[in-house]
Amino acid sequence: MPTIDRRALLAAGLGLFAAGTATAAPSPTLKQAAASKGRRFGSAFAFGTRGADAGTFANPDYAALLRRECAVLVPENEMKWQAIRPAADRFDFARFDAMVAWAHVNGFAIRGHTLFWAYSRWFPEWLTTHDFGHRPAIAAAAILTDHIDTVTARYGQRIDSYDVVNEAVDPDTGQLRQTALSHAMGGTEPVLDHAFRTARAAAPHAELVYNDYMSWEDRNQHHRAGVLTLLEGFRKRGVPVDTLGVQSHIGLFAPTTDAGALARRLEPGWREFLDAVVAMGYRLLVTELDVRDKGLPVAIGPRDRGVADFARAYLDIMLSYPALGDVIAWGMSDRYSWLRTFEPRPDGAPARGCAYDNAFRPKPLRSAMLGALTNAASRRRPR
Template sequence: MPVRTLRTPTTGRARRAFGALAATAAAALAAATLLPAGQAGAAGTSLRALAEAKGIYFGTALTQGDLNNSALTAVAGSQFGVVTPGNEMKWDTVEAGQGSFNYGPGDRILAYGQANGMKVRGHTLVWHSQLPSWVSSLPTSQVQAAMRNHVTNEVTHYKGKLYAWDVVNEPFNEDGSYRTDAFYNAMGSGYVADALRTARAADPDVKLYLNDYNIEGQNAKSDAMYNLAKTLVSQGVPLDGIGFQAHFVLGQVPSTFKANLQRFAALGLDVAITELDDRIQLPATAANLTQQANDYVNVVNTCLAVSRCVGVTQWGVGDADSWIPGVFSGWGAATMYDNGYQPKPAYTASVNALGGSTSSPSPSTSTSPSTSPSPSPSPSTGTGCRVTTAVNAWNTGLTENVTLTNTGSATLTAWSLGFTLPTGQTVTSAWNATVTPASGAVTAKNLGYNGTLAPGGSTSFGFQANHTGNTAAPAQFTLNGVPCTTA
């Protein structure tokens, strides 16, 4: 697969608590970081805000290399409320040599999540893959001690800082038998309970999960996971949830998906979609993208329908950073965002499934929505606006994130935000808006999917620019010709 608490008696209460905590963290951090409130999750049409309003989360996975991609991080920070490290907390990164621990990469992902008011899922403590050779080379009599030492050290390092841990990852073969890895060979199936108990001893509050792929529908592998979970629960082993990776093939979301999640929930366990993507055989067609949108809606609606489903995580932000093309030759386009981090129909469909009201981008064979802006609107009675900005600058470049809030009494069906770039700044790319011309007095116009803005509603866009030393944000903005207040 990708290179990649104690249970509450009332799940509805637990869901609401998660949303409230995330919203509180986002509000507190927004004032303390470079990110405006909209980027921190307040924008009413973001996946993050809509999911939290439903009592669940929408998350993504990031690697430390992703943190250098400003277009990627702008989307991640504004749209997702939970982050999972792709590789940075796995055994081969953390303890490449026996007893020598390196938490730098994982700490970078944690810091990004904290700065953006995101919860962080730990991934993963015990896994047959990305396992240093020294572990597999140990005498079987020494494996248990090595596993306990690794789990104790890593969970202790992150104690109180993570939302959940994938404690054991992918323990089963497709036929439901256990993988014969170093841990099973040394301890038998009891290694799973041992790892869970060790993690709980190191952090009594973090949620502990088992995680696997191809267990989304009812089959031999999911039956094995269910029987293991049922046994662990009956024995009082500290298990809080099951992660369903959901690496789907287009049009193949199992018909038993909902019923399968419900049977795990009936054990008193949380269930989560932990690594969602939906791969398409390339080149993608408009029909493919429509089907992909339907698949994403299926996943979102299933989670909303299962009382203990706590959230959905997409594995990666956009197609450009997806693991799929590197593993499945000829396949790709598996996420909600295209190679340029523009939203695809799957994004709009997910927003709508969560109760949002964006218009749907037109599917295209390039997997990008139409970027044609709406016609320039005219000033109208009831128009009012507030703009917040955040600039992240380096050497000769910068990114600027802009959040526009409709403070007027009329719903906007299109918006045009005018401002003047400081001298020496030249726009090189933009997301969620067209920004023209590249310098001087410029205008940002909505795209086809984000033109509607109800009173009190917010939307965010951004751009990347070169600069010659002046990295200030524009001082004044006008919405459809009406001056805005700035914060």
């Protein structure tokens, strides 16, 4: 197994200082509640330098919150191609090395996100414009193989679950997205199949996940249908995919005074989708949980109650499936949530879609998550 360099270990040490001043998590913790049912609870986290006001291990308050509540961590951006592969012939693992080192020293498991993001919008520029030569299919497959082999060999057993492919289905049409690699290899299916088969050979110990953001709200029917078609195709072609990662960026987009009633209306269609996935033999993960609160009032009290009610109903459904494993939040504090910049509220009020507020105080959403984890069906362990 390759050795992580000294820079990474030094950076990892930044998070080993005092736990900081974050408010202590109530008891039991989310990770304890999940563990009682055979699951892991965790969060996304980021790289940072000492003292950074960010959702990083180098922020003492945020690091303390991760230690209290989480058993597994996932890099928010630092393992994506844009971060670790600046050129076809060059990798840069410095930041992710530091994150993995800190997680290992502090007793966390690590999920890998992602080995291939099948969406041209998020390709590094060099890959979008790459000249694949006179044998493009072979050249494109070699680039993908090299990427997966290099990453999995570097981290070995330290990463036990990979989002091998991320977001390959166009949500508006249900069709597979086209990319520079799919054009070179004669279609998207050959690219995805090659990614999973390469990952299985390179990391036979790891859970291999297809990850996507199809969701239970209205107007997601094409996306769900496209994901089911993709999963059916994997099974027919014998592609080694273990699990569907359900990102779970759930959202309340229109004004409502009863988030629970909305959830009850959405439940039948969502269960139909999940039942179809499980019937094909796939496991499930919640990989990127948060709540978009655009349709809720600006007042914090009713907004937090609506977020909590909606999330509790959603998690009760997800956790009723014994095939569900990890539950991963996409950040633990509103202070650092991606929702504030990528999904801002139209009234300009800061989004409140995480379990803890700006000052790391637990919110009703945390209580809802704890209740759902505590009352969940026990996990059915993979064979």
